[in-house]
Amino acid sequence: MSVLIDTSTRLLVQGITGRDGSFHAKQMLAYGTKVVAGVTPGKGGQRFEGAVPVFNTVAEAVHETQANTSVIYVPAALAASAIFEAADSGIGLIVCITEGIPVLDMTRVLPFVHERGARLIGPNCPGLISPGKSKVGIIPGNICQPGKIGVVSRSGTLTYEIIHQLSTNGLGQSTCVGIGGDPLIGTNFIHCLTAFEADPGTAAIVMIGEIGGTDEQQAAEFVKESVKKPVVGFIAGQTAPPGRRMGHAGAIISGSSGTAAEKMTALANAGISVMKRPADVVPLLRERL
């Protein structure tokens, strides 16, 4: 089993003819994801890789192909509009890879997505993968293995590092979700923890957080109250100085709030096994499984 995406995922790629969109659409096809449509305004009628029909609008693509999930690779200036369009066209799961969307745009996008009953993952995220079933986004498929560990993370390459540690030690994954490094995101830790807790195919959960905000602290409270499965956690940014954005727009210690130490304490108090370094993930999981 898995969460959010599986073999019933029918994927639409917004920005399929662009540099990033076309590269990753090929990778997703090669992984076995059912890529049923692409959208690039003005390129309707073409076929991507001779197989995937391209449409001018998301509404048309959904009508013709019954796509139920969309992944967005369009440039930052167009990305908010792409999310509005996907939500307005009945897409249930929208995954926005694009980095650099202004946060004020997101204050308008998020209530709209919510009202349309859609779920947004990201923006500024690597997407998600249910190994052996479906990949939506940019997580390299070759580092993943099917299995029973659920992974949820605010990061990209740090997630790959953790997945790599898991796979090379025989711990496969049910689903890996990158929720994104921006301050305003569509799906948070609690949403993913809820899904993993309910998923019979997930035996344990790895959550990878970082400095900035209070999402990890709220997630820790939630784990204490509502998660029975073992949870192992990591927080990046123990050496980050306050007041500086550490690459991700959301990774910033404001005043004395949002530090790694504060988050690690919150995780530990909730009964989560806290890693000191990425290589601790395997031994800590083995202790709890």
Added chain:
Amino acid sequence: MNLHEYQARDILRRHGIPVPPGEVATTPGEARASAQRLGGKVVVKAQVHAGGRGKAGGVKLANSAAEAEAHARAILGMTIKGLTVHKVLIAPAATIASESYVGIIVDRASQRPVLMVSPAGGIDIEEVAAKTPERIHRLAVDPRYGLLSHQALGLGFALYGDLNQARAAADIMQKLYQVVYAVGASLAEINPLATTPEGAVQALDAKIVIDDNEVERRPEIAALRDVTAEAREEVAAREAGLTFIKLDGNVGCCVNGAGLAMATMDLVKYYGGEPANFLDIGGSSKAQKVVAALRIMTSDPRVKVILFNIFGGITRGDDVANGIVQATHELSLKVPIVIRLTGTNEGEAMEILTKAGFSALTDMDEAVKQAVARAKGTAA
């Protein structure tokens, strides 16, 4: 991106918020002329992207134009939290009857712009929040409708008992809300929002932080960037498309991805070393980016070793390997390089590096341990 106080005051004034006059000076002579034009007592305020200007001696009261000139001479060129002061703001020293706080931030928890007001103005709002949280009033604004009149007036009455002052404050709040969306601010605050003995409500000091993601689509805001007010390496990094933050250690870190970059710094510390910087070379790394990264890191003589930690996803290992080789041709590197590289095109990358006489590891912990040992001079 931070704006200077004088820039923020200009923006507020253009949106109809009452702001007392003020002039910018870059020399003591200009400061004297400004003080003469304004007349009476003036304040000389350092324009620098750092908090705690007052405590650092960057804000002084002058009773005459000559005194303003002397203060400007002392403040211009002074260093506050590592940043040199190049400009001062000269403003009339107002007689203040009361000081309040009005600010708008984009709140992560409610995912909305949140208006915060407090009758305890003039001091650090974080301090007020920590010591007397009941003195801060908050309102999460629905961005579809904006800040409604009755909401603003309600908060106006939280600041002032007088109807005219409450109305004036409400009007300022609604205009400040418009400023946020007009300039792409992630924070806009007026502190203090002051009343004069005659009862007028005015913005005496203003702070605006622009969301970095807004700058590209707003050329008029991009033009306000003052590169002389930013750290030199950070300007060079931004121009090369890198994210770089200087720290105090001696292990230079060059990583792809922000989360992995933070985790690498943390691991350097875990093994007893001190990271010299945060540096994310980004997703699709070109060789030229690696060259720029190496140039920036090695410009600091304290850096004793450069650690590369590359997990190839979108980033191709061979691109980074080519960058390292190219950089060693272009720059005469005096410090050792420790490379950890795995993922996409790992095989090609290893071949490129081996041919050029480098060795690379695939394990992150091993690489960090080696780099720390090199920095301490204890490597075999």
